[in-house]
Amino acid sequence: MAGWNENQLRKYNIKLEKIPTLQYDDPKLDSHLTNNYPVLIKGSKLVSRVLKWDLDYLKQHMSSVCCNVIVSKNHKFKYYDPKKITPNMTFKPISRPSPMIFSEFADKITNWKKGDSRLYLQQVLNNTIGQHVVRDFVMFNWDWIMSKQKICKWGPLSSNLILIAQEGNVTPCHYDEQQNMFASIRGYKRFILFPPSQFECLYPHPVHHPYDRQSQVDFDNPDFTKFPKFKEACGYEVIVGPEDVLYIPMYWFHHVESLKHGGYTVSINFWFKAGSVEKIEYPLLDYQRMVIMRNVEKMLAEALHDPSEVGNMLKTIFLGRYSSDVD
Ligand SMILES: O=C(O)CCC(=O)C(=O)O
Numbered sequence: 001m002a003g004w005n006e007n008q009l010r011k012y013n014i015k016l017e018k019i020p021t022l023q024y025d026d027p028k029l030d031s032h033l034t035n036n037y038p039v040l041i042k043g044s045k046l047v048s049r050v051l052k053w054d055l056d057y058l059k060q061h062m063s064s065v066c067c068n069v070i071v072s073k074n075h076k077f078k079y080y081d082p083k084k085i086t087p088n089m090t091f092k093p094i095s096r097p098s099p100m101i102f103s104e105f106a107d108k109i110t111n112w113k114k115g116d117s118r119l120y121l122q123q124v125l126n127n128t129i130g131q132h133v134v135r136d137f138v139m140f141n142w143d144w145i146m147s148k149q150k151i152c153k154w155g156p157l158s159s160n161l162i163l164i165a166q167e168g169n170v171t172p173c174h175y176d177e178q179q180n181m182f183a184s185i186r187g188y189k190r191f192i193l194f195p196p197s198q199f200e201c202l203y204p205h206p207v208h209h210p211y212d213r214q215s216q217v218d219f220d221n222p223d224f225t226k227f228p229k230f231k232e233a234c235g236y237e238v239i240v241g242p243e244d245v246l247y248i249p250m251y252w253f254h255h256v257e258s259l260k261h262g263g264y265t266v267s268i269n270f271w272f273k274a275g276s277v278e279k280i281e282y283p284l285l286d287y288q289r290m291v292i293m294r295n296v297e298k299m300l301a302e303a304l305h306d307p308s309e310v311g312n313m314l315k316t317i318f319l320g321r322y323s324s325d326v327d
């Protein structure tokens with residue numbers, strides 16, 4: 001029986017299909033992974049030996065470790081890059097980092113009451129997290145995941161992020177530039193994914209904006225005047241529970257929510273660098289188009305010495321020359 005029900009899902013007006021589920025030893029799995037198609041993987045045992053990672057256990061072993069905790073005035077935790085905030089910008093994020101030791105985080109979410117700011121711990125697993133947890137880290141099913149890395153010709157593992165969310169927390173829609181094997185340890189998370197081909201429906205912020213890679217569309221209250229094509233967005237949905245692993249292909253947009261009334265969630269991701277492309281083949285893949293767009297934006301900002309001029313120059317290139325009113 002599923003450990004969740006439909007009432008725990010947030011309501012959005014988006015067309016949704018299901019992401020397929022495969023057993024870890026299904027012969028079809030490798031073709032999903034190598035073709036950049038998302039898939040929910042069962043039975044891999046990737047994190048089976050760390051299912052004991054709950055708040056009590058982690059508090060016992062990471063109590064005084066300083067952690068990256070994000071605090072939000074609402075349920076959304078929209079990541080921003082502080083290096084992209086410029087002095088002439090009025091940028092007021094509603095969620096922001098508030099580093100604290102693990103025991104403080106654990107106490108705050110245990111004693112949380114309605115009206116309080118919400119918290120979300122997102123900590124890179126490195127050698128600051130304490131010996132005990134590092135020893136657990138060695139017990140992941142590395143043989144399995146590294147065999148997938150090899151088959152798919154991904155680059156090296158770049159990092160693992162441990163994520164501890166309060167029930168109802170949302171990571172708004174964004175994409176990452178890396179391959180992601182996302183493993184759930186405790187609780188249920190709902191993922192809504194969109195392929196790179198839906199770039200135009202999701203309106204990511206400009207590359208030089210602090211919210212680079214994040215959709216501008218607020219799923220709770222979409223502004224269809226500003227973002228009309230969002231009406232055409234069609235997502236792929238899956239619920240990820242303990243011991244499940246979701247493959248999130250690089251450049252796929254994803255929205256993530258810890259189910260309402262489901263208690264806190266503990267999960268861990270495995271980010272791999274993109275593999276090197278041996279031979280470019282045409283037509284290009286949709287994610288390769290996204291890479292080109294990013295590079296054009298970066299190149300213009302660098303040449304102009306001012307990111308705020310990029311939009312006007314793109315308009316000058318486009319309007320009346322490439323726009324639809326020109327033969
Ligand atoms: O689980 C979440 O809230 C966000 C995870 C995510 O965006 C990622 O692993 O890339």
Ligand SMILES: [Fe+2]
Nearest residue numbers: 174175176254
């Ligand atoms: Fe992500």
